[in-house]
Amino acid sequence: MGARRGNRIGRSAFHSHARRPLSCGTGSVCTLHRGPPVTASASTTAEHTPHVDTSRAEDPGGLRVWQIRALLAGVALLLAGNGLQATLVGVRAGLENMSDTTIGLIMSAYFAGFAIGTVVAPRLIESVGHIRAYAALASIASALSLVFVIVVSPPVWMVLRALHGASYAGLLIVIETWLNGATGRDQRGHILAMYMIVFYAGWAASQPMLLMASPGGFVLFCLVSVCLSLSLVPITLSRAGVPGVVTADRPKLSQLYRISPFALFGSGLTGLAASAFFGMAPTFGQRIGLSEAGIAALIGLMLLGALALQWPFGWLSDRVDRRLVALAAAAASVAVSAGMTVMGPEAPLWSLLGLSFLLGGTLMPVYSLCVAHANDQIERNDLIAVASGLILIYGFGSVFGPFAASVLMGSLGPTGLFAFIGGTGVLILLMGVWRLLVAPAPDMEVKQGFVAVPHTSHAAYLLHRHGPGVTKGETAPR
Incomplete structure (x- = not known):
């Protein structure tokens, strides 16, 4: 690399x-x-080499x-x-x-x-x-x-x-x-x-x-x-x-933007939509008359969908432009959200549960696809730094998701939750289409293999198989 x-x-x-x-x-x-900033050429952005505290043993x-x-x-x-x-x-x-x-x-x-x-x-x-x-x-x-x-x-x-x-x-x-x-x-x-x-x-x-x-x-x-x-x-x-x-x-936001505008905005919008669902899905379920069992199934199937479809989307993204795969996933999440919005409170439980599984499987992988697309633009030693920036953006979007969705639910009713999630998917689509028109895809020979990543801490990214290494530590006392 x-x-x-x-x-x-x-x-x-x-x-x-x-x-x-x-x-x-x-x-x-x-x-x-x-x-003082160091001048970079048009083809470069910044070096952000991970460091390891080796003072412990x-x-x-x-x-x-x-x-x-x-x-x-x-x-x-x-x-x-x-x-x-x-x-x-x-x-x-x-x-x-x-x-x-x-x-x-x-x-x-x-x-x-x-x-x-x-x-x-x-x-x-x-x-x-x-x-x-x-x-x-x-x-x-x-x-x-x-x-x-x-x-x-x-x-x-x-x-x-x-x-x-x-x-x-x-x-x-x-x-x-x-x-x-x-x-x-x-x-x-x-x-x-x-x-x-x-x-x-x-x-x-x-x-x-x-x-x-x-x-x-x-x-x-x-x-x-x-x-x-x-x-x-x-x-x-x-x-x-x-x-x-x-x-x-x-890296600064401007540097993340130069690396990949799509990854930057896609990460934030995915955080906005995902937190809206996990924060307000119980309220949605109550407002349409679901039992506790129905609410638990609605959220549980969304998570299982996220787990099941991460790797199929990733496998496909290793073979074509990742942005196309992310856009396909976002478009599918918009369609699912529209279906849940249109069907309304009278929708049969089995259809809501099926659509919830599909929503998790199409919405949640977008973040990993955005990270993978950004990784294709950088050197291996920059992976942790860029990941930390994208997680920050994901977290920033997450803060506003539940409250923003609750406001729309107050205006449109319970299905306002899925109208909100669908709206964020449309924004991801618009950003992705724009980037496809103005920026070519990375060459296939420099693409890294897809790795599904958590949206928790950048500490997990040292487990990334393309990452730079592991931390040092001391042996546990016996």
């Missing part, structure tokens, strides 16, 4: 003199270089099977608790007769908290270590889940959701940096695929838990607390070793 070919952006200076710690979107600590090597299972078991329990709480809070808010816009604000607060957590959590991890940070954040999240039923108040719930989002961001960063630091280079792609499967499958599996008790009672909030508390067990007992801190230079 050394020579510049086709549209690939080669390396140039992204470095200056002084630098300070900075959060990298929804990831770990990054460094932003400051100083030596590389712990690859994980054993049981260690991988321990970390992924923690992920599954964490996703089960967080996924159940997201749906449960939306359903309970409806039972408490909160308005659509109030629920939208509560759900948007979670994503705002997540963004704040990505700034605070890396500093906490660096100060006290991964195990202590994970234990503290899991305990906080577990306790917060019980306060929802102690104090039923929209302003309090906004604060609780924001705090939970911040805690959850830190928990994911700990797990992902741990996997990075303890995974050998030949294991990275396999571990990332396993992580993606556990991520979506664990989230989907949390939805039937909504049926274990009444959302109007105390039991389900206790169950959330139990899941979050139990996620401590496999993590704190693991001897996987403590990874170093992942660092990378975050």
Whole structure:
């Protein structure tokens, strides 16, 4: 990947003199270089080489099977608790007769908290270590889940959701940096695929838990607390070793735009649409008269669709212009959203569930396709930096999705949710068509193989099989 070919952006200076710690979107600590800009040629943008803190000791090597299972078991329990709480809070808010816009604000607060957590959590991890940070954040999240039923108040719930989002961001960063630091280079792609499967499958599996008790009672909030508390067990007992801190230079928006305008806008719009669905789907279900089982199935099938169709779209994008595949996926999501909008509240349940599966399968892969398209334009060592910037844009869009959708639902009724999601898909289509007309596709010989990526933390991108490497860490005490 050394020579510049086709549209690939080669390396140039992204470095200056002084630098300070900075959060990298929804990831770990990054460094932003400051100083006089270095002039780049038209074919180059910036160099943003990932750095590794090697001060802690030596590389712990690859994980054993049981260690991988321990970390992924923690992920599954964490996703089960967080996924159940997201749906449960939306359903309970409806039972408490909160308005659509109030629920939208509560759900948007979670994503705002997540963004704040990505700034605070890396500093906490660096100060006290991964195990202590994970234990503290899991305990906080577990306790917060019980306060929802102690104090039923929209302003309090906004604060609780924001705090939970911040805690959850830190928990994911700990797990992902741990996997990075303890995974050998030949294991990275396999571990990332396993992580993606556990991520979506664990989230989907949390939805039937909504049926274990009444959302109007105390039991389900206790169950959330139990899941979050139990996620401590496999993590704190693991001897996987403590990874170093992942660092990378975050490119400016203008530099991301020069690399790929389509990836930049596509990532933000996908975050806007996805957060709108996950934040407001429980409210949609209640407003059209779905039971708790129907709401759980609606959200669970959306997640299973996202898991099932990531790789087929990726396989196709390795063989043609990725933008065409992303546009096809976006167009399909617009068609599905239009169908759900037109059918309205009277639509039979089986059709809503089928369309929800298709919506997840067509909307969620767009982000991975945008990241893959951006990666085709850059050098391998720039992958972490560009990923951190695109995750930041995805997170920024996510903050506004639930509230914006709730406003439209207040005007158009429950199906305003899918009118909103379809509208974001149209914007992705317009941006993609424009870029197809003005910019050629990268040459096939410089395209990297598609890798489905999570929209959580840029720490996970060191597991990317095309990435630059892994973090260093010290051996766990015995």
